[in-house]
Amino acid sequence: MRKQFPSLKFPSGTTSTMEDLKIVSLPLFALLGVLLFVGIMASTLFNKVNEVRDRLQKITIDNNTLKQKIEILQQKNEESFTSDNKLTWALPEKSSSVYVISQIKKKAADNLIIISEITISEPRIQGELSQSTVTTKIEGKLDSIFAFLESLYEVTPLIKVNNIQTEEEDMAGSDLVRMSVELTSYYSPYPINIPALSQPLNSLSAQEEEVVRDISNLESPIIPQKLDPQTPIERVDPFSL
Amino acid sequence: MPQNINLLPQSRTLNTQVALTATRLTRLTIVVFISFLIFGGLSIGFLFLGTNDLQKVQEQNDNLKLNIKSLQEAEQNLILVRDRVGKIKTIISERSFEDKLAKIQNLMKRLPVGQEPKTLEIDITRSRVSLNFETSESLANFLRVLIENDDYGQIELNTLQFDINGEYEVELVLV
Numbered sequence: 001m002r003k004q005f006p007s008l009k010f011p012s013g014t015t016s017t018m019e020d021l022k023i024v025s026l027p028l029f030a031l032l033g034v035l036l037f038v039g040i041m042a043s044t045l046f047n048k049v050n051e052v053r054d055r056l057q058k059i060t061i062d063n064n065t066l067k068q069k070i071e072i073l074q075q076k077n078e079e080s081f082t083s084d085n086k087l088t089w090a091l092p093e094k095s096s097s098v099y100v101i102s103q104i105k106k107k108a109a110d111n112l113i114i115i116s117e118i119t120i121s122e123p124r125i126q127g128e129l130s131q132s133t134v135t136t137k138i139e140g141k142l143d144s145i146f147a148f149l150e151s152l153y154e155v156t157p158l159i160k161v162n163n164i165q166t167e168e169e170d171m172a173g174s175d176l177v178r179m180s181v182e183l184t185s186y187y188s189p190y191p192i193n194i195p196a197l198s199q200p201l202n203s204l205s206a207q208e209e210e211v212v213r214d215i216s217n218l219e220s221p222i223i224p225q226k227l228d229p230q231t232p233i234e235r236v237d238p239f240s241l
Numbered sequence: 242m243p244q245n246i247n248l249l250p251q252s253r254t255l256n257t258q259v260a261l262t263a264t265r266l267t268r269l270t271i272v273v274f275i276s277f278l279i280f281g282g283l284s285i286g287f288l289f290l291g292t293n294d295l296q297k298v299q300e301q302n303d304n305l306k307l308n309i310k311s312l313q314e315a316e317q318n319l320i321l322v323r324d325r326v327g328k329i330k331t332i333i334s335e336r337s338f339e340d341k342l343a344k345i346q347n348l349m350k351r352l353p354v355g356q357e358p359k360t361l362e363i364d365i366t367r368s369r370v371s372l373n374f375e376t377s378e379s380l381a382n383f384l385r386v387l388i389e390n391d392d393y394g395q396i397e398l399n400t401l402q403f404d405i406n407g408e409y410e411v412e413l414v415l416v
Contacts, residue, residue, distance in 0.1 A: 020259040027266035034270050038277040045284040052291040059298045066305035073312040076319050084318055087325040091332070129328055142357050146346055153339050158329065161338040163364035177357070186332055191324045194316060197306055201319065208326045215329060 062198050069201045076203070086216045089156040092187045095123055096157035097132045099221040100185040103155040104136060106222075111148040113140040116178075123187075133162070134183045142177050152183070156218045160184040341368055344392040344415075351386045353379050359410070367416045369399075374409040387413075 092099070097120045108115050121133040138145065145164075152159045160183065167178040195201070204212065309316070341363050349358070352372065359371040374380035387396060395416040402410040 020256050023259050024263050027263050031266050031270040034274050048288055049284055056295050059302050063302050070308050073315040077315040084322050091325050091329055149342055158332050160336045165362045166360045188328050191320055197309055211326050211330055
């Protein structure tokens, strides 16, 4: 029988498993390390790629919106602003009562109507539109009054006739009719906010264009020319003769 | 004489299963790492190209914004126009008097020549008119024409009077 050297004697069972584990653990830890590294790096890269892709997509959409907006604005820029001015006349920023009275007087004169009284009520704010009521007493032939009332729909600022009423006692024995007419005029402050640059902008719809066309055919009030003060002139000395 | 001589103790011999697992793990590690290098390289490539594109698109975006700023007046104008048009549409939709006036004018045309209403009142909801007729025939004719006409959905005969001058006076409410 062979004798074994005492120092080379291994305890059986457990030592063998430990050695196996040692052999497997090195590639296992390496794999785990690589997986951890790959996981962190892949996640970072994935996030970066997604971020770049999202930004690219967002800016491309933004650019398309801006291009469309520029096209609309360039088209608008080439158009005349005359109709826009008419629109601001139709619905002014501040109380339009003075212009309304001017138009009422002009149309009354055109239709041979006598105005005996004009009263303006305090403006009242109703939502975004402010309203002023103008009550006027007029006298004229019935046909002329009808023509006068119709003509009020052909002027700016926009006027709404609320009611008309004859004054009964004055009608007998004359072809002239006295009437009380109640009108409403409107005004509204201009918008103060411009939408964000990247917000899409649509051009006017066909219906809106039609409104602009209708309004541009209305008669605006005549504004007196600005009267600049006269430049100083040299006065002739009356005693210099 | 035996052919395989193993001087190591039997317990130290390498377990083939363990060795195989270790080899597989090593190979797997290498495969994972190489795959990562490939995909990582592709991703970095995409990032590089994407960043270049992003830069170009961003430059284009800045230019477009500058252009829009130069068109700000037109933009303000368009917003003002849209605001006015929206409100004007509301006002126009509220104006119904013109229609009522046209109907009353139409009615007046059917009166005997030279005759005018005694009283007339038109408001948002209805029209009220008082008329004098010299004969019952002219009154009947007028009422018949009025009923045949489909301008009004509702006609109320408020009063019908016969005065001492021999005239008929009627007051109508037209809706």
